[in-house]
Amino acid sequence: MLEIIPVPAFADNYIWLLRKGNKVVPVDPGDAAPVIAHLARDRLELAAILATHHHGDHVGGIPALLARSPVPVYGPARETIPGRTHALSEGDTILVPGIDLELAVLDIPGHTAGHIAYLARDEEPSLLFCGDTLFAAGCGRLFEGTPAQMVASLAKLAALPDTARIYCGHEYTLANLRFAAAVEPANARIGERRTREQAKRERGLPTLPSNFAEERATNPFLRTEEPGVRAAAERHAGHALDGSTAVFAEIRAWKNAF
Numbered sequence: 700m701l702e703i704i705p706v707p708a709f710a711d712n713y714i715w716l717l718r719k720g721n722k723v724v725p726v727d728p729g730d731a732a733p734v735i736a737h738l739a740r741d742r743l744e745l746a747a748i749l750a751t752h753h754h755g756d757h758v759g760g761i762p763a764l765l766a767r768s769p770v771p772v773y774g775p776a777r778e779t780i781p782g783r784t785h786a787l788s789e790g791d792t793i794l795v796p797g798i799d800l801e802l803a804v805l806d807i808p809g810h811t812a813g814h815i816a817y818l819a820r821d822e823e824p825s826l827l828f829c830g831d832t833l834f835a836a837g838c839g840r841l842f843e844g845t846p847a848q849m850v851a852s853l854a855k856l857a858a859l860p861d862t863a864r865i866y867c868g869h870e871y872t873l874a875n876l877r878f879a880a881a882v883e884p885a886n887a888r889i890g891e892r893r894t895r896e897q898a899k900r901e902r903g904l905p906t907l908p909s910n911f912a913e914e915r916a917t918n919p920f921l922r923t924e925e926p927g928v929r930a931a932a933e934r935h936a937g938h939a940l941d942g943s944t945a946v947f948a949e950i951r952a953w954k955n956a957f
């Protein structure tokens with residue numbers, strides 16, 4: 700039985716621990732200390748490490764974890780990942796040691812140039828670990844990629860079924876929903892979701908994982924084809940926008956300054 704445990708790190712990061720029996724595989728361990736504390740408390744063993752992209756708050760803990768136990772490190776082929784033993788890109792499939800989990804690799808550039816996602820297709824529902832590309836009700840900033848790349852990456856992810864669970868790298872949901880409500884004030888699903896997610900945060904619970912049914916209904920970055928989203932983007936831009944990439948770029952710039 701696979702268990703997925705959120706380990707909060709820094710101000711708003713999540714390190715996802717994939718656990719089966721006493722074996723644990725962290726996704727994006729930006730900090731080693733909370734992972735080591737979890738391992739020690741439950742007498743668990745590190746079996747491998749997965750990284751989605753090269754940012755320090757996702758890979759900074761890898762050297763300290765490797766110093767404790769040298770395990771395979773899976774990461775994007777096109778980025779520098781500390782201790783990486785397996786360089787991955789689209790089309791690769793890995794069997795994660797220790798937890799016997801098969802993961803497909805997707806290239807999802809935009810936030811960073813070589814960003815990858817891990818998809819457990821055979822789990823029911825499917826599980827997606829997508830780092831800082833798709834967030835609950837939002838998406839990552841474009842540090843190294845273009846709007847067109849991010850639109851293509853999000854479209855690739857959005858092809859997954861409604862029930863697929865989304866494990867992303869940050870607890871940004873409430874701020875993202877506040878922005879989503881500004882883009883689509885008439886979208887009742889956004890208001891309902893804000894109430895639900897707010898209640899989780901008040902109880903100290905993560906708002907994650909999300910799923911694609913929820914994101915398709917409330918995430919403005921997946922809704923650039925919606926007339927209401929386009930109209931809001933055009934009002935913000937002060938002129939007509941040609942195509943969903945232009946709508947996406949305007950909404951992304953709007954969110955950056957929100």
Ligand SMILES: [Zn+2]
Nearest residue numbers: 752754810831
């Ligand atoms: Zn990042």
